[in-house]
Amino acid sequence: MNYLNLWEATVIDILIGKYRNIVVSIALFLLLDASVLMLNFYISFEIADDAAGVNLAGRQRMLSQRMVKSTFDLDYALKQSLDPAPPREELRTTILLFDSTLNAFESGGNATAADGTPIYLEAASTPAAKTAIADANAIWGPYKQRLLNVVDADHTEMAPALAQAILYARDNNLTLLKLMNDLTIELESVASSKATRLRWIQTVGITLAVINFFIILFHFLRQLKESDRKVEQARQETVEILETVNEGLFLLDKEYVISSQYSRALEQMFARENLGGTSLQALLGDLISDKNLSTAKRFIALLFRDDIKSALIGDLNPLKQVEVNISSEQGKFVTKYFCFTFERAYDEGEIANILVTVLDITDRVVLERELALTREQNERQIEVLTSILHSDPRALESFVQQVFEAVERINRILREPSRSSVALQKKATDIFIEVHRIKGESSALGLESFEDMTHEFESVIHTIKEKPEPAGDDFLPLVVRLEKLYKHAESVQAMTVKLGQFSGKRLDKTDGAQPHLGWAELNALCSRIAERQGKKVGLVLQGALPVGLADAHDQLVRDFVLQTLRNAVSHGIERPEQRVPLGKPEAGRVQLSVTQNSASALEISVYDDGAGIDFEALKQKAVATGRFSKAQLDTWSEQKLSALLFEPGVTTSEHGLDAGGGVGLSMVREHVKTQGASVSIRSQKGKGTRFRLRLPVVESASAATVEEALGEALC
Amino acid sequence: MTEDTLKVFIDGVVRYFQHTSHKEVKVGAPYLVDNRQPASFDYTGIIGISGPYRGTVYFTAPRALLSHLLLSLGEQDTSTGNILDLVGEVANTIAGNARAAFGHEFMISVPVMIEGAPSQIQLPVDLRSYVIPVSWKSYQAAVVICLEGV
Amino acid sequence: MLDVMIVDDSNIIRRKIERSADRQFFNIVALARNGLEAVDLFQAHRPQVVTMDLTMPEMDGIECVERLVKIDPAVRILVISALSDVETGILALERGARGFLCKPFDDEQLNGALTELVEGLHD
Numbered sequence: 001m002n003y004l005n006l007w008e009a010t011v012i013d014i015l016i017g018k019y020r021n022i023v024v025s026i027a028l029f030l031l032l033d034a035s036v037l038m039l040n041f042y043i044s045f046e047i048a049d050d051a052a053g054v055n056l057a058g059r060q061r062m063l064s065q066r067m068v069k070s071t072f073d074l075d076y077a078l079k080q081s082l083d084p085a086p087p088r089e090e091l092r093t094t095i096l097l098f099d100s101t102l103n104a105f106e107s108g109g110n111a112t113a114a115d116g117t118p119i120y121l122e123a124a125s126t127p128a129a130k131t132a133i134a135d136a137n138a139i140w141g142p143y144k145q146r147l148l149n150v151v152d153a154d155h156t157e158m159a160p161a162l163a164q165a166i167l168y169a170r171d172n173n174l175t176l177l178k179l180m181n182d183l184t185i186e187l188e189s190v191a192s193s194k195a196t197r198l199r200w201i202q203t204v205g206i207t208l209a210v211i212n213f214f215i216i217l218f219h220f221l222r223q224l225k226e227s228d229r230k231v232e233q234a235r236q237e238t239v240e241i242l243e244t245v246n247e248g249l250f251l252l253d254k255e256y257v258i259s260s261q262y263s264r265a266l267e268q269m270f271a272r273e274n275l276g277g278t279s280l281q282a283l284l285g286d287l288i289s290d291k292n293l294s295t296a297k298r299f300i301a302l303l304f305r306d307d308i309k310s311a312l313i314g315d316l317n318p319l320k321q322v323e324v325n326i327s328s329e330q331g332k333f334v335t336k337y338f339c340f341t342f343e344r345a346y347d348e349g350e351i352a353n354i355l356v357t358v359l360d361i362t363d364r365v366v367l368e369r370e371l372a373l374t375r376e377q378n379e380r381q382i383e384v385l386t387s388i389l390h391s392d393p394r395a396l397e398s399f400v401q402q403v404f405e406a407v408e409r410i411n412r413i414l415r416e417p418s419r420s421s422v423a424l425q426k427k428a429t430d431i432f433i434e435v436h437r438i439k440g441e442s443s444a445l446g447l448e449s450f451e452d453m454t455h456e457f458e459s460v461i462h463t464i465k466e467k468p469e470p471a472g473d474d475f476l477p478l479v480v481r482l483e484k485l486y487k488h489a490e491s492v493q494a495m496t497v498k499l500g501q502f503s504g505k506r507l508d509k510t511d512g513a514q515p516h517l518g519w520a521e522l523n524a525l526c527s528r529i530a531e532r533q534g535k536k537v538g539l540v541l542q543g544a545l546p547v548g549l550a551d552a553h554d555q556l557v558r559d560f561v562l563q564t565l566r567n568a569v570s571h572g573i574e575r576p577e578q579r580v581p582l583g584k585p586e587a588g589r590v591q592l593s594v595t596q597n598s599a600s601a602l603e604i605s606v607y608d609d610g611a612g613i614d615f616e617a618l619k620q621k622a623v624a625t626g627r628f629s630k631a632q633l634d635t636w637s638e639q640k641l642s643a644l645l646f647e648p649g650v651t652t653s654e655h656g657l658d659a660g661g662g663v664g665l666s667m668v669r670e671h672v673k674t675q676g677a678s679v680s681i682r683s684q685k686g687k688g689t690r691f692r693l694r695l696p697v698v699e700s701a702s703a704a705t706v707e708e709a710l711g712e713a714l715c
Numbered sequence: 716m717t718e719d720t721l722k723v724f725i726d727g728v729v730r731y732f733q734h735t736s737h738k739e740v741k742v743g744a745p746y747l748v749d750n751r752q753p754a755s756f757d758y759t760g761i762i763g764i765s766g767p768y769r770g771t772v773y774f775t776a777p778r779a780l781l782s783h784l785l786l787s788l789g790e791q792d793t794s795t796g797n798i799l800d801l802v803g804e805v806a807n808t809i810a811g812n813a814r815a816a817f818g819h820e821f822m823i824s825v826p827v828m829i830e831g832a833p834s835q836i837q838l839p840v841d842l843r844s845y846v847i848p849v850s851w852k853s854y855q856a857a858v859v860i861c862l863e864g865v
Numbered sequence: 866m867l868d869v870m871i872v873d874d875s876n877i878i879r880r881k882i883e884r885s886a887d888r889q890f891f892n893i894v895a896l897a898r899n900g901l902e903a904v905d906l907f908q909a910h911r912p913q914v915v916t917m918d919l920t921m922p923e924m925d926g927i928e929c930v931e932r933l934v935k936i937d938p939a940v941r942i943l944v945i946s947a948l949s950d951v952e953t954g955i956l957a958l959e960r961g962a963r964g965f966l967c968k969p970f971d972d973e974q975l976n977g978a979l980t981e982l983v984e985g986l987h988d
Contacts, residue, residue, distance in 0.1 A: 298955050311981050312943065312964025316954045325765040325822040333765035333822050414746035419850070427744060472742035472848070473725060476718035479745040479845060486747070486843065 022223075025216040032212055036205030043198040050191035052119055056101050056111055057184035063098040064176045067147065068169050070094055074150065075162055084158065092151045099144060105183065106133045129186040136179040139172045248338075248358030251345060254304055256280040256297060259353065269338070269360055271326050287324040296340075303342055303354050310344055317342065321361065337365040377491075384449055384492055395521055396496050399445055403489040406434045410482055414475065421469040428464045431478070435461065438485075440554055453488060457481045522565060526590055529569045536587035537573050539565075543594035553695060556671040557604060560679070563665050564606035564691040565590065567645075572610030572689050582686065584609065596697070605692040613683040615641050622647065642681040668693075721745070721860055723816040724772050725847050727809030728858050732851055736787045743848030743855075750838040754846055754859060757781075758798055759829045760806025764813065766821035768862040771838060772813070774805045776856035783852060799828045809858070839863065867983055868912035870895040872903040872929065873945070874921040878968070882916055882945070885972040891979060900924025904932050911937065914983055917962065919946040919953050927957055934961030943982045945970070 248266035251259035319340035442450030573588030677695035806826035897903035919926035
């Protein structure tokens with residue numbers, strides 16, 4: 001993962017190697033230059049000395065001629081009786097100057113320069129110079145003597161001495177001049193050869209320096225090129241890695257500043273550009289909370305401390321899983337989950353940076369969430385499941401359908417435009433009727449979850465109804481409940497579908513269930529029981545079943561209808577093979593009649609064309625309960641005996657599954673007692689049995705009937 | 716989803732209209748609508764919500780309402796550009812109100828404005844949206860809220 | 866052999882750490898039930914290594930870390946705590962602890978963490 005670290009290390013290696021060579025090369029170059037310079041310095045001094053020599057040698061030539069001229073000047077002065085002193089003094093000076101200079105050339109020593117300052121001369125060293133000096137000395141000795149005689153002579157002796165000197169000069173002057181000229185030329189040639197040598201040395205030195213320069217240049221360039229190539233290669237690799245990795249990669253320094261190089265994925269992940277040089281705050285500021293950001297900074301600060309074991313603080317990373325919301329162009333937020341990991345990046349053993357890796361773990365998190373959600377849903381479903389396992393799936397199915405329809409109707413009611421609070425009041429009332437119906441059904445089916453929900457719903461409506469002038473937003477809690485109810489119905493429906501899939505058997509098992517009181521359901525119930533007992537039966541409904549009765553009445557009607565229908569099919573209707581010999585049609589007929597005699601009385605009867613009550617069997621059962629004696633029962637009329645059917649534990653059924661096990665009708669009797677209703681039974685042997693329930697109608701919330709409900713369902 | 720959450724968004728709209736000269740704005744009875752048929756008028760301003768709840772909230776209104784609203788704000792120019800600006804303003808007010816109410820736990824996007832049928836309103840099809848009708852003068856507009864709890 | 870002090874208010878955790886720590890390398894010299902006890906025992910035994918719970922009665926882990934580091938800046942403290950509060954963990958490290966181990970842990974994790982903690986330390 002430490003791509004960047006690796007890259008930096010490589011660069012450092014390359015640089016150190018490069019510097020070693022260049023340092024050596026430059027040192028060599030300087031050494032060479034210094035030696036050439038020193039040599040140059042030394043030789044130029046020598047050349048300067050030689051130049052002085054050449055000058056003085058040249059002056060000797062001039063002096064030799066001035067001496068001659070001075071002698072002639074003196075001669076002229078004597079002959080013309082002029083003052084001889086100036087030419088004599090000039091001659092003296094010239095002699096002394098020539099002599100001292102010649103001596104200096106011969107054996108080294110001080111001479112006088114043109115400006116009168118003393119100048120040191122090295123003794124001439126070349127053979128030609130030596131010869132010239134020696135020859136000159138041979139001439140100069142007598143010459144000098146003669147001249148000195150002239151200069152030192154008094155007035156009278158001067159003329160003869162001068163004649164002698166002039167004579168000597170005439171013979172030797174040219175030779176002396178030539179010798180001095182030779183000396184000059186010789187010295188010049190020495191100087192020139194030294195200059196040549198210096199030029200050579202300079203040329204060689206410069207050449208060497210140039211060669212060295214080129215060596216350095218080539219060497220350096222080659223190395224530079226090579227290292228550049230390596231750096232470029234490393235850079236390329238880094239860039240390639242940074243361009244292609246899926247993770248967001250970047251380095252952070254101690255000031256939480258993002259490195260100039262970072263992976264392209266980082267830009268894509270954060271939907272931002274030009275992140276280099278910006279701070280962590282700029283990257284995360286508006287994505288995570290301030291608290292989270294500051295915790296992250298503190299965590300990163302810990303990583304910069306080398307006394308802390310980085311391997312031991314991973315658990316404290318606050319950005320292990322962060323939810324970020326990246327805004328898209330659509331103005332929509334895309335929620336992503338990022339995982340940040342932090343690693344130290346060392347430079348020469350010091351923690352230089354923190355390498356931050358950002359992983360998009362959205363898929364993983366979403367999957368985890370979904371799993372958790374599924375688990376939670378499963379748990380909730382199991383709760384609902386346990387409640388619906390006790391209900392008849394078909395009944396449940398139709399119930400759920402009813403809920404959907406009711407929800408739709410409620411929504412329609414809500415949707416109707418209503419400006420006045422009166423209209424809103426009416427809405428609340430209308431909705432209440434719908435909700436209450438569902439509530440009644442759910443309690444009948446024992447679906448507690450629906451019952452709770454609708455109950456809550458009802459209390460919300462009550463709150464609205466209590467307001468003298470309800471407004472639109474008072475309906476907000478209501479619509480929220482409506483949505484909940486819808487969702488719940490959806491999940492229950494989904495579950496019943498599943499249940500139906502894995503258990504077809506379950507569909508037949510109606511025991512203990514409270515089927516919905518629709519014709520279809522009741523017909524299905526009769527058919528199932530008949531089928532199980534090898535009977536054929538047709539259900540006929542006369543009139544309409546009341547819906548929206550007060551809860552207790554509703555329950556009574558339900559219980560009565562269910563129990564008597566069961567009873568009719570199980571005990572009343574005979575098998576086809578028994579019926580046919582009696583001249584009855586193969587299929588038995590069960591009729592459910594509902595009649596409302598007046599505004600206050602409802603009559604429900606269940607009639608079957610079966611065998612009628614077997615009173616003998618009934619007596620035996622009753623005696624078997626131990627509560628009645630045979631003798632006692634023998635005195636009872638059939639009318640009275642039939643009331644035994646409502647005694648707990650008394651049943652004529654042999655079939656445990658379809659009858660109430662002796663509980664069903666007795667339960668009805670309990671309700672009848674408390675509701676101010678009455679039940680009657682009429683039975684005729686071989687003809688059939690009629691159960692009739694009469695009950696006073698307590699104000700009902702809705703006059704809707706089964707037909708109406710069915711009609712709506714069909715639309 | 717609770718009624719309080721819904722109320723926050725509705726308050727945003729009400730607050731906006733209360734700034735106009737005709738302050739009287741009425742909130743109608745809310746209802747549900749299937750997301751497969753997103754309800755909308757001529758112009759719609761949409762904001763995205765994210766955080767403990769996520770989804771979309773939009774304000775949608777007919778051109779007549781918006782033109783009238785512009786005029787009541789003293790703006791004579793009722794060009795489409797201005798209309799879109801206005802619907803965005805309302806959406807912005809809703810967003811601002813939501814931000815103030817929900818705190819930084821929620822992320823609320825910059826509004827997006829749409830003209831015509833909002834095919835761009837992306838709503839989860841298996842959910843229903845809450846429609847809260849709003850009436851101002853004689854016009855009808857609506858706030859539509861589709862939020863999923865997390 | 867490095868001397869170790871265990872600081873935790875839970876009996877079970879103390880015993881678990883005591884049982885789990887590799888006796889080849891670690892010598893448990895003291896068991897403390899709270900911060901105050903830890904400071905006393907630390908002064909008495911001067912262990913090089915301390916495992917530290919954060920939420921304890923009397924004196925909490927943060928303050929205890931501070932006190933121990935004041936007494937011996939070289940002490941290696943491993944915070945062992947449940948991950949309910951990352952902030953507190955970070956605070957403990959800011960105050961001088963060197964590492965953090967998340968509860969619950971197994972023997973391997975504990976010894977791994979202890980080994981990492983004492984890296985570079987000679988007895």
